[in-house]
Amino acid sequence: MARADGLRKLAEVVQGRVVFPSDLDYDRERLIWNARFETRPLGVVKVASSEDVRRVIGFARQHDVRVVARNGGHSFGGYSTGDGVIVVDVSRLTDVEVSEDRSRVHLGAGATVLPTYQALWPHKLAITAGTCPTVGITGLTAGGGLGVLGRLYGLTCDSLTHVEIVDADGELLHAGEDRNPDLFWALRGGGGGNFGVVVSQTFRLVPVDMPFTHSTIAFPWQRAARVVTAWQEWAHGVPGELWSALMLETQAPEAGPSALIEAVYAGDPARVGGFVDELAAAVGTAPSEVKSSTSEFVTVPTDFYCKGLRPEECHTEDLFPGGKLPRSAYYAKSDIATGPWPSAGIEALVAAVEERQRDPLLTPTDFDPHTDAGKILIEIADGAVGSVATDATAFPHRDALFVLQIASRWRKTGSQEVAAANMSWAGELYSEVEPYRSGSAYLGYIDPELEDWEQAYYGANLARLRQIKAQYDPDNFFRFARSIPPA
Ligand SMILES: Cc1cc2nc3c(=O)[nH]c(=O)nc-3n(C[C@H](O)[C@H](O)[C@H](O)COP(=O)(O)OP(=O)(O)OC[C@H]3O[C@@H](n4cnc5c(N)ncnc54)[C@H](O)[C@@H]3O)c2cc1C
Known part of the structure; x- marks a missing residue:
C-alpha cells in the first residue's frame, strides 16, 4: 500500500506521466518488442526531464523497487521491463x-x-546506426551499434x-x-541499464x-553452403x-528455404553491378534474382522494413x-567470428535450416514469414x-x-510447445556449431540463456567494467539478470 501511495505521489510531481496498471493504456505501455516477455511492471x-528521472530514483530507493530504463x-532479453519494476520510459525525450x-x-x-535519420536528413548528415526504424539509439549505442555505415564510419558507440x-544516487x-x-x-559498449539512466547523448x-x-x-x-563460403x-x-548481410531463412513449406x-552500397550506383558479378563468380552460380534500387540514405530503414x-x-x-x-516472439543466439567459418560449420547451419523447414511445428502450413521464419543472419562487422x-x-x-545470429521467431499467440520447439532449434544448433564458434557474443543481441556471458560480451574489458560499476553503482541499484556485477 505504501508503494502504491508513493507512486501516486510521484505521479503528482513528475512533469511526465505515470502509467498505472489501472490505466486504459497500461496494456500497451507495459509491452516491449519481443512478445516472449509479457510482464506487469508496477x-x-x-x-x-532528467528531474523526473531523479524523482523516480528517489521513489525507488525509498520503496525498494527495481528500476529499469526503456528506450x-x-x-x-526483455531487460527493459519486468514484473513489479518501475519502467523509466525515455521515449518523450526526443530533442534533436x-x-x-x-x-x-x-x-x-x-x-x-528512423526519426533520427529523418531529423538529420535536411543536413545530409547522419549518425552511424542500424537499419531497423524502431530500435532505440540509447540501447543500440550501449551494446556497440552495428549498421550499414559501420564498415565506413565505425560503430554507433564510436561516434x-x-x-x-x-x-x-x-x-x-x-x-x-x-x-x-x-x-x-x-x-560505449558496456551495455544498457548498468550505470544509470541516460537522458541525452551527443554524437x-x-x-x-x-x-x-x-x-x-x-x-x-542448393548452393547455400557455397554462398556462405564465398560471401x-x-x-x-x-x-x-x-x-552486406547474408540470410539463410525458412519460407513457406511449398517454397523451401532461401x-x-x-x-x-554508398556511392556511384554504376559500381554495384561489378560487385554482384564478383560475388556470383565466387559462388560459381548466377543469382536466381537480383533486385536493386538506388535512393537516399534516409530511405534505407523504410526500404528494409x-x-x-x-x-x-x-x-x-x-x-x-x-x-x-508485426510483433512476435523472438529468441536468438549470437557469435562473433574473427575469421571465416570452415565448410563443416557452414554445412551444419544449412542442414539446420533445412530441418526447420521440414518441421510442421516450426514451419506450419499457414506460414507467415514475419512471424514463423527461422534464420541464420550473418552481418559483416569489419572495416572501421x-x-x-x-x-x-x-x-x-x-x-x-x-x-552471426541464429534466430527463431514465432507467433505471439504460439503454444508452449511451439515456443519450446523454437528455443530448442536455436539452442541445439548453437551447441552443434560449438567447434566453429569463437565464444564471443554480441551484447546488442543479449541472450538470457547464454552461459559464461560476462566473458562472451566483454572479454578483456570485463575487469575494468566491473571496477567502474563498483565506482558508480556500488550497491548494484541498477541490476538485472545480465547486469555487470560490481567488483
Ligand atoms: C528488430 C531489431 C533490429 C535490430 N537491429 C539492430 C541493428 O541493425 N544493429 C544493432 O547493433 N543492433 C540491432 N538490434 C539490437 C538492438 O541494438 C538492441 O536490442 C538494443 O538494446 C535495443 O535498444 P532499445 O533502446 O530499442 O531497447 P530497450 O529494450 O529499450 O533497451 C535495451 C537495454 O538498454 C537499456 N536502456 C534503454 N534505455 C536506457 C536509458 N535511457 N538509459 C540506460 N539504459 C537504457 C535497457 O534497460 C535495456 O537493458 C536490433 C534489435 C531488434 C529487435
Missing part, C-alpha cells in the same frame, strides 16, 4: 539539436533510428562524444573524454549525401562503402497505435569497426569479421 513512468524496447558547425548532434535519450546520465552526471572518462568509456555526425543502392541478391538454395571472402574484400544477401506502409504505420503493432510492423583499439571503449570485439 508502473511505467514516461519521463519528461526503443527492443532488448532481445545539431551544433552550429554541423559536426555534432545532441539527441534526447528517447531517439529511435558518441558526450552523455548525460542520472546515476544510482539520482545525480545528473556528464560523461565525455574530459568528464567522468571512465564512465564514458563504459557507456559526431557523418556525411551521407551520396546515393545509396540497396540490393537483394538471391541464390538457389565470407567477398564481403570482407569489397570496399568499406559496401555493407539464401539471400542484402547489400547496401516498411515497404508498402505509410509513415505512420512504420511502427511495431501493439506498441504504437496504427503500427503495422576494427580501427579502434580493444581497450579504447568497452566494446571489445575489434577483431570481428562478422556477427
Whole structure:
C-alpha cells in the first residue's frame, strides 16, 4: 500500500506521466518488442526531464523497487521491463539539436533510428546506426551499434562524444573524454541499464549525401553452403562503402528455404553491378534474382522494413497505435567470428535450416514469414569497426569479421510447445556449431540463456567494467539478470 501511495505521489510531481496498471493504456505501455516477455511492471513512468528521472530514483530507493530504463524496447532479453519494476520510459525525450558547425548532434535519450535519420536528413548528415526504424539509439549505442555505415564510419558507440546520465544516487552526471572518462568509456559498449539512466547523448555526425543502392541478391538454395563460403571472402574484400548481410531463412513449406544477401552500397550506383558479378563468380552460380534500387540514405530503414506502409504505420503493432510492423516472439543466439567459418560449420547451419523447414511445428502450413521464419543472419562487422583499439571503449570485439545470429521467431499467440520447439532449434544448433564458434557474443543481441556471458560480451574489458560499476553503482541499484556485477 505504501508503494502504491508513493507512486501516486510521484505521479503528482513528475512533469511526465505515470502509467498505472489501472490505466486504459497500461496494456500497451507495459509491452516491449519481443512478445516472449509479457510482464506487469508496477508502473511505467514516461519521463519528461532528467528531474523526473531523479524523482523516480528517489521513489525507488525509498520503496525498494527495481528500476529499469526503456528506450526503443527492443532488448532481445526483455531487460527493459519486468514484473513489479518501475519502467523509466525515455521515449518523450526526443530533442534533436545539431551544433552550429554541423559536426555534432545532441539527441534526447528517447531517439529511435528512423526519426533520427529523418531529423538529420535536411543536413545530409547522419549518425552511424542500424537499419531497423524502431530500435532505440540509447540501447543500440550501449551494446556497440552495428549498421550499414559501420564498415565506413565505425560503430554507433564510436561516434558518441558526450552523455548525460542520472546515476544510482539520482545525480545528473556528464560523461565525455574530459568528464567522468571512465564512465564514458563504459557507456560505449558496456551495455544498457548498468550505470544509470541516460537522458541525452551527443554524437559526431557523418556525411551521407551520396546515393545509396540497396540490393537483394538471391541464390538457389542448393548452393547455400557455397554462398556462405564465398560471401565470407567477398564481403570482407569489397570496399568499406559496401555493407552486406547474408540470410539463410525458412519460407513457406511449398517454397523451401532461401539464401539471400542484402547489400547496401554508398556511392556511384554504376559500381554495384561489378560487385554482384564478383560475388556470383565466387559462388560459381548466377543469382536466381537480383533486385536493386538506388535512393537516399534516409530511405534505407523504410526500404528494409516498411515497404508498402505509410509513415505512420512504420511502427511495431501493439506498441504504437496504427503500427503495422508485426510483433512476435523472438529468441536468438549470437557469435562473433574473427575469421571465416570452415565448410563443416557452414554445412551444419544449412542442414539446420533445412530441418526447420521440414518441421510442421516450426514451419506450419499457414506460414507467415514475419512471424514463423527461422534464420541464420550473418552481418559483416569489419572495416572501421576494427580501427579502434580493444581497450579504447568497452566494446571489445575489434577483431570481428562478422556477427552471426541464429534466430527463431514465432507467433505471439504460439503454444508452449511451439515456443519450446523454437528455443530448442536455436539452442541445439548453437551447441552443434560449438567447434566453429569463437565464444564471443554480441551484447546488442543479449541472450538470457547464454552461459559464461560476462566473458562472451566483454572479454578483456570485463575487469575494468566491473571496477567502474563498483565506482558508480556500488550497491548494484541498477541490476538485472545480465547486469555487470560490481567488483
Ligand atoms: C528488430 C531489431 C533490429 C535490430 N537491429 C539492430 C541493428 O541493425 N544493429 C544493432 O547493433 N543492433 C540491432 N538490434 C539490437 C538492438 O541494438 C538492441 O536490442 C538494443 O538494446 C535495443 O535498444 P532499445 O533502446 O530499442 O531497447 P530497450 O529494450 O529499450 O533497451 C535495451 C537495454 O538498454 C537499456 N536502456 C534503454 N534505455 C536506457 C536509458 N535511457 N538509459 C540506460 N539504459 C537504457 C535497457 O534497460 C535495456 O537493458 C536490433 C534489435 C531488434 C529487435
